[in-house]
Amino acid sequence: MKVAILPGDGIGPEIIDEAVKVLKALNLPLEMATAPVGGAAYAASGHPLPDATLALAREADAVLFGAVGDWKYDTLPRHLRPEQAILGLRKHLGLFANLRPAICYPQLTHASSLKPELVAGLDILIVRELTGDIYFGQPRGRRTAPDGAFAGAEEAFDTMRYSRPEIERIARVAFEAARRRHGGRGGKVTSVDKANVLETFQFWKDVVTEVHRDYPDVELEHMYVDNAAMQLVKAPKKFDVIVTGNMFGDILSDEAAMLTGSIGMLPSASLNERGQGLYEPSHGSAPDIAGQGIANPLATILSAAMMLRYSLQRPDAAARIEAAVQRVLADGLRTPDIHSDGTRRVGTAEMGDAVVRALS
């Protein structure tokens, strides 16, 4: 089993180190190879996603990704900025299905902005389509407005697009995930759209409704994106699986992650049709705390667990990591982002070491 390790920028290298430490401690037949990505790759070789890095990712069974982005690179032209690496990997590897759990860990309920009774026990899954929508739709650019009330003025434009097969395959991922979360049958999928305004999302709603015929045991509900943004704040536990497009998913998955209060704990998986996947923490590169040894490595360690489950067919090893993380939390170890009175403050490496110890 080949794993490409892409540490990236900011706290990326530190948190990846801990995840690699945990993977090594499992003594699995893993072949790990590291390559630069993001700002670090740009600094080294002039491009955020060098050909060699992309080639390594392509031939791997899975990619373990840290984080990219740093203020240093904010003034670069867009096609050279660190985020292009992640967009490029998604597109080139066809990683259309982004799975983002929003879980509120019992020990961390107090860290949420929301009242404890609203988030205690929260466990929802956001399935975000990741290779279509306005993120990649052509045409796009700047031009002189060809028509409309401001014809003749300078304008910029993008194209939102979804085709039937793109919607069908992500809908299936969501319905299957709902079943899996409920022992093989049942569960609920909330499909989030803006069918009252957008042609793309009226079509989305129609196709999701059609695909649902193959999953009669799963409940399907449709919700407008503005309402979904509200219901996540009001009653997040009413959701089970949320499925939506790339743009709405970007916003809602971050909103949901933040309201758990445990964003430093949340992994994510981005999968293609062949089961290849890219695994990364839900949080960003946090350049403000990089190099201080205080970043929380648990989201990355849990991303490695997702990798073992979804791309490497080792659910046993995944479960061992997850149990170990539960154990260190129960033991009261906390990085500064989740620290509270009565718990023990530890650094990045100490947390990784503790997870390794808890594996056995």
Next chain:
Amino acid sequence: MKVAILPGDGIGPEIIDEAVKVLKALNLPLEMATAPVGGAAYAASGHPLPDATLALAREADAVLFGAVGDWKYDTLPRHLRPEQAILGLRKHLGLFANLRPAICYPQLTHASSLKPELVAGLDILIVRELTGDIYFGQPRGRRTAPDGAFAGAEEAFDTMRYSRPEIERIARVAFEAARRRHGGRGGKVTSVDKANVLETFQFWKDVVTEVHRDYPDVELEHMYVDNAAMQLVKAPKKFDVIVTGNMFGDILSDEAAMLTGSIGMLPSASLNERGQGLYEPSHGSAPDIAGQGIANPLATILSAAMMLRYSLQRPDAAARIEAAVQRVLADGLRTPDIHSDGTRRVGTAEMGDAVVRALS
């Protein structure tokens, strides 16, 4: 001063009645004329925005709008559904600037999902562009995908567009609002974009930055939309004025409204370049409680106050209404949506009557 009164569907007529009651009690030289809109108009005449209703709105100085939408009309073809009325009014009247305050009333802090310390005293303003973006951008529709990985498949598409003058005028509204909120100088504007992915919002960011040169006393910060969705949950009081496009504004303004816990209290204004405006509560038509006399009329009454301030140049009368609302809250009157122990539960009409009494 001419005011068009458009009650609409669901609780619309009930809450509008109370706002009209309050306006009448002020004894101002207001000429009020009522017309059907939304589902009610469709039921009466076959179209959600009849020509006569649009004509009345056009010749009025302001429109006081209840709410539209009812499950009954969900199966109609899109162009006949109730929401088309509100989209049509925005477009035809050129109501490009949507002002949505997100305020947490001291007496209602407990009603928020968020911990009290995070929302107590919250008072932010969301300025949403309302006539451009992907809401109205042409071309849009269904077709056979002309290119891309799914060329040949059935697809739907929409166009996101912003021209320079559209961005300039909404940016000015936001900078002016920031100044007004801080006694004429200063304040902060957070411009929300997705410049890392979208051409439209890189252009947005560039133009807002240019317009900012005319407002050096106002602080300008740029934030990605996914981060804004998170920061609203994490630390909403860090914002002052948020300015963004139509689609992102739809999502963020509803998220912000919900996290105040006072959505039944929040008014909104939608203005055009001539100062004409449409005023409506931030909440919807709530068909589930329509006709029961329990809806909260305060958001609509406060929308009438905004109307007096922004379109009818009667800030004195607006302030009287706002003080009266504060008074009834201080007196402990609450409709069911904001009721809590130790306060007095009242119905829609009783709340309106109480505001009228508190005017004097």
